[in-house]
Amino acid sequence: MxxxxxxxxxxxxxxxxxxxxATKAKxATKAKPKAKAKTPQxxxxxxxxxxxxxxxxxxxxxxAFKSSGDVxxxxxxxxxxxxxxxxxxxxxxxxxxxxxxxxxxxxxGMFGLIDALQKFEPVRGNKFETYAIPRIRGxxxxxxxAMDWVPRSVRFKQREIEKALADLESMLKRQPSDRELAERxxxxxHELHEVITQISFVSVLxxxxxxxxxxxxxxxxxxxxxxxDKGFDPSTGVESQETRGLLAAAINELSEREKIVVTLYYFExxxxxxxxxxxxxTESRVCQIHTKAVGVLRGQMTExx
Numbered sequence: 510m511x512x513x514x515x516x517x518x519x520x521x522x523x524x525x526x527x528x529x530x531a532t533k534a535k536x537a538t539k540a541k542p543k544a545k546a547k548t549p550q551x552x553x554x555x556x557x558x559x560x561x562x563x564x565x566x567x568x569x570x571x572x573a574f575k576s577s578g579d580v581x582x583x584x585x586x587x588x589x590x591x592x593x594x595x596x597x598x599x600x601x602x603x604x605x606x607x608x609x610x611x612x613x614x615x616x617x618g619m620f621g622l623i624d625a626l627q628k629f630e631p632v633r634g635n636k637f638e639t640y641a642i643p644r645i646r647g648x649x650x651x652x653x654x655a656m657d658w659v660p661r662s663v664r665f666k667q668r669e670i671e672k673a674l675a676d677l678e679s680m681l682k683r684q685p686s687d688r689e690l691a692e693r694x695x696x697x698x699h700e701l702h703e704v705i706t707q708i709s710f711v712s713v714l715x716x717x718x719x720x721x722x723x724x725x726x727x728x729x730x731x732x733x734x735x736x737x738d739k740g741f742d743p744s745t746g747v748e749s750q751e752t753r754g755l756l757a758a759a760i761n762e763l764s765e766r767e768k769i770v771v772t773l774y775y776f777e778x779x780x781x782x783x784x785x786x787x788x789x790x791t792e793s794r795v796c797q798i799h800t801k802a803v804g805v806l807r808g809q810m811t812e813x814x
Contacts, residue, residue: 560631575631586626587619593638594618597645605653614649621648667708669694671804684762684805702797709800759809767802770795 558575559568567589574582598614625641654661673693677685685693691701760771769788773779779787785795 557632560629560637561634562636571631574626583626587622590622590626590637590641591619593641594622594645597642598649601646601649609653617649617652618645620652621645624648663707666704670704670708671808674805675808684764684767686764687801702794705797705800706793708804709796756806759806762809763802763805767798767805770798771802771806774799 558572560571563571570582570585570589573579574586594615598611598618602609602611602614621644622641625637625644629637629640631637657664670690673690674685677689677693681689687698687701691698694701696704760768763771766788770784773784773787774781781795781799782792785792788795
């Protein structure tokens, strides 16, 4: 008879196998404490409360604010990122009139910063600066629009006409005609006159807006300071004479009809209706000519500044 072979699994249940199993168990037992060596309380390891690329101190502040809403941590974050608001405000201020105070823009932007701190989600992995800058800028622009009573469409048309006038003056080396301006803007003469009429109703100046005066045009004063008073100052007379000379030079560069309207309205004291009777045009047409002339003069005086 052929001897029966023992199953292969029998060898696996001997003393050697038992020893190997015990050794593996000891190894696994020793490896477990290494997993407990992590520090889950480290704020930098908690991506849900800490944005990327911040140092340890700032990470601790972020963790305190996002995990428990700590008020002191919130105030410290506002102080930490306040320079970001000043940076955005300075960029926005470059395209605004001088009458707009940059400090006001900063105050508007602070509301955007506070809102960004509240809504920022570090778990998304974005830098806070990347998230906050558009919201700070948006808060500033929203506040400016809320204070502006002029429709945005009219403001846009005004900027388009000013840009077209500047481009044509640079190309032609003279004051462009209404037809040339209309062709540049891609509109008819009737449409151009309607736009100028709309702009004429919003052309106002703030009394606190600054203008340049003095021999070197380096001194800044507000418009309210240029109003006439009962006192007499020789230096003021000299500055006024100089300004009049510059204004006269700018008026001489206007078209003949614009020159007549400006002269009759500002120097002779005639009304728009009376000027229209002299020129044989409607009062609305005189208003359009006047608005266009004032825009050109303002640009010329800015160049002198």
